[in-house]
């Protein structure tokens with residue numbers, strides 16, 4: 339059996355301390371295989387985003403471990419960790435986090451700039467990924483002037499710019515109308531099926547969740563076997 | 571992120587909030603401006619002193635006198651020694667100066683490093699007469715390597731057989747010359763009393779006219795030929811022994827390091843002579859001026875430290891404003907070191923901007939003011955450019971200001987660097 343690209347054991351995350359203490363995750367163990375498509379489903383506040391951040395090594399767990407291709411994340415030094423964040427993972431945040439003052443292209447090539455890619459190559463690769471998401475004509479526009487659906491595609495383009503092997507998308511269709519949402523979904527599944535990118539997506543849309551290979555249901559910081567609420 | 575990219579991004583970032591950057595740059599501007607001005611003042615004044623000092627004497631010569639061993643208060647009168655000649659000297663009544671004889675001069679000349687010794691003879695000239703009938707008092711001194719700042723004409727030629735003189739510019743009109751240029755090349759007659767009280771005259775050519783100068787005595791410089799002519803005239807009729815003693819001598823040495831000069835002084839002092847360079851004699855003036863400049867510099871640095879807090883504030887706000895952006899960049903794999911470099915580069919850039927503009931403005935304004943002063947209120951001190959700017963010190967100012975800005979930037983930069991990406995992204 340191949341080593342899972344991501345696996346966690348008894349992952350916990352606690353926010354705050356004293357009376358404000360809140361256990362956002364309470365022992366999550368999971369394995370995600372290379373090329374898989376996984377939906378994380380749960381109610382608001384159940385800990386979906388928290389879990390995604392821990393999987394993408396953006397935050398440190400309270401206890402438990404995250405293994406990336408069999409390597410314990412705790413054993414990685416800062417440089418390796420940054421290389422993983424930069425090259426292996428692409429993250430589509432629940433909010434867009436676009437820099438409205440600069441152009442769409444500048445926003446998209448940010449991971450390449452961080453990677454130290456030269457200006458010319460950044461441009462070509464940035465334009466290529468914008469092409470892929472049908473946004474090439476907007477490359478020179480200020481990011482702030484785009485519509486919601488366009489912004490959503492820009493952040494996906496940004497996540498894809500450095501050819502990640504794992505794409506995390508936190509509610510990528512949450513604030514889109516169903517038609518635009520559908521387009522974005524198609525883009526994501528195309529990436530998963532035709533480019534071999536491992537897709538991990540948070541959603542509370544059950545129709546969308548149904549299109550994934552696997553669904554992980556989370557409630558109050560714990561994985562549950564089925565979506566009891568939905569089943570009921 | 572590579573260094574070039576960091577620099578470009580930092581510069582772009584500093585222009586993102588134009589008003590805030592402008593205000594910080596202004597604060598630094600004030601500090602850099604002040605520091606450049608005080609620096610220019612220091613350079614200007616010390617240049618002037620150097621040229622003035624060169625005008626009164628050579629820097630590579632000692633004035634040598636016999637060390638007076640009678641110093642100490644309760645030491646009582648010195649025993650008479652027929653071999654020691656004393657001369658009455660200026661200063662408190664009764665003070666004397668042990669005279670130098672030819673034997674002393676030979677001893678001084680024997681000290682390693684001394685290239686030549688010439689006795690200083692007092693020439694008590696009585697008057698000078700120029701184009702008209704009026705006679706004016708005049709004191710003269712030999713050039714001894716001095717480089718007077720001339721209005722017109724040329725410096726003296728010690729090798730020439732012809733008697734030559736350089737007059738202070740204040741003598742030009744009284745002696746009946748229309749201006750300095752016209753006086754040059756003319757003859758003047760110098761009167762001097764001999765030992766028997768008879769007035770004797772020597773004629774000399776006016777070789778140059780000296781500018782009004784800070785340290786000048788108001789006397790004239792004469793060349794060797796004129797000095798020996800006058801000495802001869804003065805000594806006419808003197809008993810032979812007195813002709814051979816001198817109050818002091820000038821000992822020249824080849825250009826030497828401070829240590830070599832100190833060593834020669836030690837040897838001379840061991841032999842019983844006091845040797846002083848010109849720098850020794852005017853050292854106090856320089857010390858006072860350096861002290862004043864130091865105080866001014868201190869004020870400028872205080873202004874800069876205040877500007878440094880301005881930088882801290884600007885960058886802290888900038889870090890705050892960009893918290894999410896920093897979080898995003900870290901989430902995309904930007905290292906803490908790069909984040910730190912980005913913000914401290916921005917600080918150094920703001921510092922560079924402020925110091926370049928400040929120094930440039932100071933140089934422009936300082937040059938204008940200095941020229942105006944040199945023509946107006948300070949015109950009596952010919953050759954004084956109160957502010958002058960040398961590239962070295964100005965570069966030091968710019969680098970210093972950048973360093974202060976960089977240091978000020980480290981605190982905000984460190985705050986930006988240590989942020990956890992998710993906490994930063996959550997920042998509203």
Ligand SMILES: Nc1ncnc2c1ncn2[C@@H]1O[C@H](COP(=O)(O)OP(=O)(O)OP(=O)(O)O)[C@@H](O)[C@H]1O
Nearest residue numbers: 353354360362381382383384385386387388389996
């Ligand atoms: N920094 C924090 N400090 C305190 N509590 C936090 C923090 N981050 C998240 N939480 C809490 O942890 C819980 C899980 O948050 P999380 O963002 O993972 O929820 P989510 O499942 O993504 O919800 P949504 O669907 O609304 O995005 C929530 O109750 C939230 O209030």
Ligand SMILES: [Mg+2]
Nearest residue numbers: 386387432508
């Ligand atoms: Mg969420």
